[in-house]
Amino acid sequence: MSGSQPLSRRRFVQSAAAVGTAGMYFTSTGRAAADLSPNERPVFATIGLRNQGWSITSKSFRFADFAALADVDQNVLEQNRSKVGRDGRKTPDGYADYREVLDRKDIDAVMIATPDHWHTKIAVEAMLAGKDVYCEKPLTLTIDEGKLIEQMVKKTGRVFQVGTMQRSESGQRFLQAVAMVQLGRIGTIKRVTCGINSMSPSPVIPVTDVPKGLDWDRWLGPAPKVDYRALPEMRKGYGGGVPLYSNCHYAFRNWHEYSGGKLTDWGAHHVDIACWALGATETGPSKVTPLEYTLPVNYKDGQPTVHDQYNAATKFKIKVDMPNDVEMIITSEGDNGIMFEGTKGRFFVNRGKIVGKPIEDWKTNPLPDGAIENVYGGPVSANHTANFIEGMRSRKQPISDVWSHNRMLEICHLSNIAMRLDRALEWDPAKREVIGDSQANGFLSRESRKGYEINL
Template identity: 80%
Template sequence: MTISQQSRRQFLQGMAAAGAAGIVLPNTNRAMGYESPNERPVFATIGLRNQGWGITNKSFKFADFAALADVDENVLGENIEKADKAQKKRPDAYSDYRKVLDRKDIDAVMIATPDHWHTKISVEAMYAGKDVYCEKPLTLTIDEGKLIEKVVKETGRVFQVGTMQRSESGQRFLQAVALVKNGRIGTVKKVTCGIGGMSGSPVIPAVAVPKELDYDFWLGPAAEVPYRALPEMRKGYGGGVPLYSNCHYSFRNWHEYSGGKLTDWGAHHVDIACWALGATETGPSRIAPLEYTLPVEYKDGYPVVHDQYNTATKFKIQVDMPNDVEMIITSEGDNGILFEGTEGRFFVNRGKITGTPVEDLKENPLPEGAIEEVYGGPVSENHTANFIEAMHSRKQPISDVWSHNRMLEICHLSNIAMRLGRELKWDPAKREVVGDEQANSFLARENRKGFEINM
């Protein structure tokens, strides 16, 4: 059963009454689908490996999953069994996501495919009348972000980007944003985003495609290339797939499908930095690659070697942000964000928040409601709960496409600057590189024939 208009009105009336009384509603009461079995939204997940199952598993508490889709029949089958066990109801299985979008009973889709598929599925889902939760990084190019913004506005769909640091991680990041916004380090002068580096790869040979994988459909909008893999298997997170390949898990290390560490961890930490700086509606003026290592040779911004990983392994990038703030994005040092201002500094990551301004909170706490003010209301139980609350209110959630795309532009531009080997000047109003036609040619990418976006 889909969410009824009556329930939506009741939910909004309840929220309005609570706000008028100054009451913070318990987090567990605000995701309506979790409270009322007959009004639980109906979801489907497209792309199920690793993070796809992770966001699905977190969402059983709030929604019913009617369908799952994946191009790998082994991954699809395993997750159908897990979902059946978790929700005591077996979802339908699809190898083609378009069959999910055709279903009128599905309210929303969760998308956790490789990055190069995000925009096509997201746009088509919105035109099919679905609200969308899509994993980060949202796009492969800057122009894809503009297209998604246009379609969100045109269709009125609710769209949550999966940058979970805005809702989870023990509220450390919300506290960090509140510290900056409440002047606890004075005027911000510098912010350093440590996002870690990566290793290159050995030569990865072309081999036979695993029989369970529809590799052509996995490639989708990307160019047709041979399937590559070495026999050694990956352990731990991302296990069950080759350690080196141009497909499952390792797609992040290829510009054809993703953007390396810049769009993987950068999409998390640069996001929090921009949020704290109040730069979610604007962008940088200059992006300069101070130091960087590309694992293969490039010519005119494109790799000339096609059998090895090609995203940057090490880097130090300087970004000129509004109000004379210097942002450094680096592969060195501790993973996390260091904020430095005229009156102090502190560091935050998923495990800790440290520094004198944090210690001073014992004697001088943040004003009451400071965290809620950052979040825009009572903090949701998790990212899915916030998404469902937004589905009821028909307002955009905590991680909206506009703020996400603005910060992701920094990550995309950093990659372009390294690929071309020069600094870029950026016009945040026109959203284009100033005086550099070649660099601007990297803001978009044409989909492979047969995989154009259906609009």
């Protein structure tokens, strides 16, 4: 199928109620996705393959065929090509340069799981090349990048899914939470607290040789040219097989050059759900105040003065003034999850539980039929890729659209800017700029390194 053509009509089943079919969808003839002929299945490519890149690829096998993979680390690229080629699947073509993927006319959509500082360039160029886009969260490195992506979605008409899976795959409890708030079960909301974990500082990380197979210059891409740094101790568990401390694989989230620390990592999940519940997906805060925080290195004029250690905040407590006099607290203390507090009670939700007196009241006063579907906008998909493909078919934006994602991510970006500048920021959610602070507004965008500018 051509990347500019909608998919044939498919119908998704509701995830929570479906037994034995969770995550599956069916064509108009009732055939499961796995039974579709090759010319009925969309053709995908993944750009950026370590950890989450492989996760979203492997979860998509039942829905799509993968014609190409791209990664700047040759070892990662070949390992993942081999894994895709198992179980009778065709081994996809491999590329070190993602632009070769975008040049292919047979690819309908790309999945982007590169480090955050690469997201916008690849996503914009993919849309201009006629591809629909699934991009991992956090979508952007800066607020202005989000505005550009929104413009390109409108200009090109492409379907764009942000990989905030908490809205679907791990989201049944979160959908219940959004429904609880929007149905007024805890009265008028006064406060919402997002617990998103602290981060450990690093020791001094020395310059060392670039690992064999890694194109370090291309990994840096739009970011400033710096030396590769790593310590020999290896990371265990998720993200294993790479140095525990480095300025590259996995640890990139701890550097402002490539990401935004825990604020844009876990914040992209919990602040998103909080804004959804509050009905604040088309607006933003009026003020962001850093109450308590720890930066692991010294800063001057908002820039780190030390370049051999992690520089994102390790601990923080941020107060965000939201519409309707709601106070949002983003904190690294306490349980990871979201606490909603209203005039009639409070409850807590995370990926493992939803608890509180209002939840106990479900025994006698359950949520009404259709409440979850009303929040989701239709039958709930248990698979984020399935929801994306449904959007490709209908040419409607999926559950994690760029506009709602960028609005909540602005809160996370502003929190980081406020800590870096050591002051509260007043925000104009209509103009999407800091009020009366030119220095802070200078952090809304970031210049790309020469040779890695976005090709518009």
